[in-house]
Amino acid sequence: MNLSSLGEREVIDRIWEIVGKKENYDDCVYLDRGNYYQLITTDFVGEGTHFMDNWNARKIGRFFATINLSDIAAMGGEPEIFMASMFFPKRMDLGFLEDFMKGMLEILNDFNVPYKGGDLKESRIIGFSGIAIGKVEKERIMLRNAINKGEGVYITGELGKQAAGYFLWKNGIEEGADYILDVYPRIREGREISKIARACMDLSDGLASAVVFMRNANYGLDIDFNSLPIHKLAYEVSEDYDIPLEYLATGFGGEYELVYTSPKKIFGKEIGVVDEEIGIWKDGNKIKGEGYAHFSKALDKA
Amino acid sequence: MNLSSLGEREVIDRIWEIVGKKENYDDCVYLDRGNYYQLITTDFVGEGTHFMDNWNARKIGRFFATINLSDIAAMGGEPEIFMASMFFPKRMDLGFLEDFMKGMLEILNDFNVPYKGGDLKESRIIGFSGIAIGKVEKERIMLRNAINKGEGVYITGELGKQAAGYFLWKNGIEEGADYILDVYPRIREGREISKIARACMDLSDGLASAVVFMRNANYGLDIDFNSLPIHKLAYEVSEDYDIPLEYLATGFGGEYELVYTSPKKIFGKEIGVVDEEIGIWKDGNKIKGEGYAHFSKALDKA
Structure with a gap:
């Protein structure tokens, strides 16, 4: 196999x-x-x-x-x-x-x-x-699954820029590569967040993967898609190439922003809450997908 | 370039x-x-x-x-x-x-x-x-250049088996690969050696590279080629494929044995002394070469 x-x-x-x-x-x-x-x-x-x-x-x-x-x-x-x-x-x-x-x-x-x-x-x-x-x-250590019921879910930065860059590049627009590579380590933010928050992970594989990993037996991230901070390039690429915005913003990853749960906001934007309704929800429907996984795609046209 | x-x-x-x-x-x-x-x-x-x-x-x-x-x-x-x-x-x-x-x-x-x-x-x-x-x-830390004049030079194990394996493999004898991979970490030996010796390195790139790195401004390894413990396979490959024994035993590496300098032997065999006559000498002549270096050869036939 x-x-x-x-x-x-x-x-x-x-x-x-x-x-x-x-x-x-x-x-x-x-x-x-x-x-x-x-x-x-x-x-x-x-x-x-x-x-x-x-x-x-x-x-x-x-x-x-x-x-x-x-x-x-x-x-x-x-x-x-x-x-x-x-x-x-x-x-x-x-x-x-x-x-x-x-x-x-x-x-x-x-x-x-x-x-x-x-x-x-x-x-x-x-x-x-x-x-x-x-x-x-x-x-001050923050672990992926150290979530607590009732906490808010927050994110630093915006989603979907790197995914948009990837599809631009795939479609022959060379500048797309620069968007893929345009990330920055959230060390300073992480240090501040760790004064209060106990659960955090970085978005290497997309927000959907945070939903997979940041959970315990009963609770997890209940995220409202309409509250997500999505980069303007993701809207453009979604329209120009007919790629679902949900996929660009939650299923691709590569943003290297931090998602954390906390009793209060420290940095970024509130996008949900920790409770039993685990998933990313848009107008009452759960968005499919669990984030980026290797061996399923790569830059190479295999 | x-x-x-x-x-x-x-x-x-x-x-x-x-x-x-x-x-x-x-x-x-x-x-x-x-x-x-x-x-x-x-x-x-x-x-x-x-x-x-x-x-x-x-x-x-x-x-x-x-x-x-x-x-x-x-x-x-x-x-x-x-x-x-x-x-x-x-x-x-x-x-x-x-x-x-x-x-x-x-x-x-x-x-x-x-x-x-x-x-x-x-x-x-x-x-x-x-x-x-x-x-x-x-x-107890051992550094490559912490040699002292008058110390003996010692080596654990034998030289040239991996080099011999490489040339066997290159010549179509598949078992050669097993000789290349047949190495073992000298952790226990290193722990014992470090009770007395202060200078040591491992033979990833051959004994000739130890001569390059284990030295200071005035002194280095003065090694007698005729005292080296050479694996029998190196003699065979040297003869069968007309490859200099000196190269197989000192210029190729991959043995991952330890070379150390010390006031007395702890493990292995004495092969030289620390003094001003730096090099590996055979019958009064200095052997050429500085050991394995990447970007000069590899398994791929490029």
């Missing part, structure tokens, strides 16, 4: 079955270090999956650092160091690597996170696997 | 130039945590560079865990946790992933290192990027 007939979540479940025990894993691994948790996360971006080799390398570098730091942000933490395992084909131009590094360092420098090295290898494709290590005070 | 015209070490130098400051980096990154150093390392293995997709997946998994833990061993440390960023094409069979995981876990279980998860993504090729995190008492 090949991976595409299973999909990402089943493959992950199978991996944990083989391991025999699911470890403390949320947006990051978290390790008890006495009075704080150490946070460790890794995120891979590869040619053909996340970018093409003719895209702007500086922006790819910014994107790469962002999506790694974003997992630290989602748990309320502060990043401490960054490392990267980088692999390239021989054919690659040194200028691409230099621009990539500059972009990556721009983001790291914004948060005073030192780059500590990593691994450099030859490969058939260009790929980067990042490691971000950070920390969070024990009482 | 493309990467193959520069070579791995120049590319790494260029990266540190862009970063502006070279961080504490040896076989691992090491971070001051009060009474100990935290050790962090990452190593990538990819299809076409380190293995082919028709090789034994369980052995690839063992190899992958080994080369990551090996960097902890080289600094005298104990591994604490392991993570992996894994990426696969859709076409990949679930059985390959399962066998890979089993092999990886065999090695981790030997050292009671829990697998803590990581990242799973779609990609054009199969690749794995590992993260090993460990610790070492401050007084």
